[in-house]
Amino acid sequence: MALMQEKDRKAVQGAFTGLNRPVDIVLFTSAESGEYSEVTQELLQEVVALHPMLSLHVYDLDQDSAYAAELGVDKAPGIVFLVGEERQNHGLRFAGLPSGYEFASLIEAIRLAGGAVQPDLQxxxxxxxxxxxxxxxxxxxxxxxxxxxxxxxxxxxxxxxxxxxxxxxxxxxxxxxxxxxxxxxxxxxxxxxxxxxxxxxxxxxxxxxxxxxxxxxxxx
CATH class of the missing domain: 3.40.30.10 (Glutaredoxin)
Structure with missing residues (x-):
């Protein structure tokens, strides 16, 4: 059963309008984190399916500890947003399941990483x-x-x-x-x-x- 309703998928697709560079979402899971990792992976799979510039790669926090350390991840589920064809690590991370209001943080991270919106700082x-x-x-x-x-x-x-x-x-x-x-x-x-x-x-x-x-x- 899908986690996102059809109206939510349409809203997210609309939010992804303007993505102009690839975003590779890297997820680190662990057996210890159990259902949190499982649901996070399922949610991210649904999200990346909504735009061709998005991809998802899943690793195990313990088995792939060297890569996790390289990306600054020490918790599972742990999400990293890599930017562009070069998969640049700008230090954008989220630890835990991005559910509820935090689903908005997930979508905005993707929009920022994908160039749909700019940081626009003073x-x-x-x-x-x-x-x-x-x-x-x-x-x-x-x-x-x-x-x-x-x-x-x-x-x-x-x-x-x-x-x-x-x-x-x-x-x-x-x-x-x-x-x-x-x-x-x-x-x-x-x-x-x-x-x-x-x-x-x-x-x-x-x-x-x-x-x-x-x-x-x-x-x-």
Whole structure:
């Protein structure tokens, strides 16, 4: 039985209008993650079938650990969006099943990676990104029932696409409760920059820029 209804498939096909470069979706599964991996794979298969520029490759997190490490994946299900014919890794990732409101994060990641939409960041944001010369990791903790979470995830993805030094990962926190405990996630969305700066809520771009500056200063 298909996971997406016909109306949803049509809506997604419409959202994919304008894709102008290939997007290779790489999924890492594991036996331990069980049904979450199985349903994620089924969902992604349905999504990539909706546009000829999309493809899906599935690997095992344990058996293909070297490739997982290369792509920055340490959780299953773990999704990476590779961009263009060269399959460039811009650090766009999602950990967990992208269900509920997080299905929107999945679709927007594909639209960004496929060139259907641009990051469209403010000049002040771009100016700051040009000063970043070392890796910076953004973790955005979300749940499927949070309507504000996709906004925070997509903001992180936009930053990652605009800077070769930034990686951005949406994390479905109910599937990884140990991370929720580690980062004291009491509400979502919550963004953690390099384990140094914590951001509560889906903040506007200007506030995100200030938090990036704060993280850069803390690292220094």
């Amino acid at each position: 000049p002040a944001t771009m100016a700051l990104l040009e000063t970043i010369q070392s890796p910076m990791h953004l973790q955005v903790f979300v749940t499927p029932t949070c309507p504000y979470c996709p906004r925070a995830v997509v903001m992180a993805y936009r930053l990652a696409l605009a800077s070769p030094y930034i990686s951005a990962e949406g994390i479905e926190v109910t599937e990884f409760p140990e991370l929720g405990d580690r980062y004291a996630v009491m509400g979502v969305p919550k963004t953690v920059i390099d384990d140094l700066v914590h951001i509560e809520g889906a903040v506007p771009e200007g506030m995100m820029v200030n938090k990036l500056r704060e993280a850069i200063a803390a690292a220094a």
